[in-house]
Amino acid sequence: MSYRHLPLTCECxxxxxxxxxxxxxxxxxxxxxxxxxxxxxxxxxxKPLTECWQExxxxxxxxxxxxxxxxxxxxxxxxxxxxxxxRYPE
Ligand SMILES: [Zn+2]
Numbered sequence: 376m377s378y379r380h381l382p383l384t385c386e387c388x389x390x391x392x393x394x395x396x397x398x399x400x401x402x403x404x405x406x407x408x409x410x411x412x413x414x415x416x417x418x419x420x421x422k423p424l425t426e427c428w429q430e431x432x433x434x435x436x437x438x439x440x441x442x443x444x445x446x447x448x449x450x451x452x453x454x455x456x457x458x459x460x461x462r463y464p465e
Contacts, residue, residue: 377432383420389413399424 384390391409395417398406404421411418 379430379432381422381430383407383409383410385411385414385418387411387413395428 383394389411391411394407394409398405398408398432400406400421403424405424405427407420407422409420410416419421
C-alpha cells in the first residue's frame, strides 16, 4: 500500500507530536484531533473527504508497489508457496 503523507500543523505553526483521535464528521470530513504543546490546547483539523479522494496517490503507484512486491519473492518463497499449493500465474 502506498500513501501520501498529510502535513499536519497547528495554526501557531507547531507540528503536533501526538494525535489524540482520527474520525469522520457528519458532513463528510476527515477529522484529526491533536494536542498542541505550544498552544497548550487540543485542536481539531478537518478536511473534506472529496479533497482526501483527490489527493490520494494515483492507482499506477499502487500497481507498481504490488509488482515490486512480487519481484522481491525469492525462489525459496516460491517453493514454500508451491508446497502450500499456491502457484504464481504463468
Ligand atoms: Zn498551536
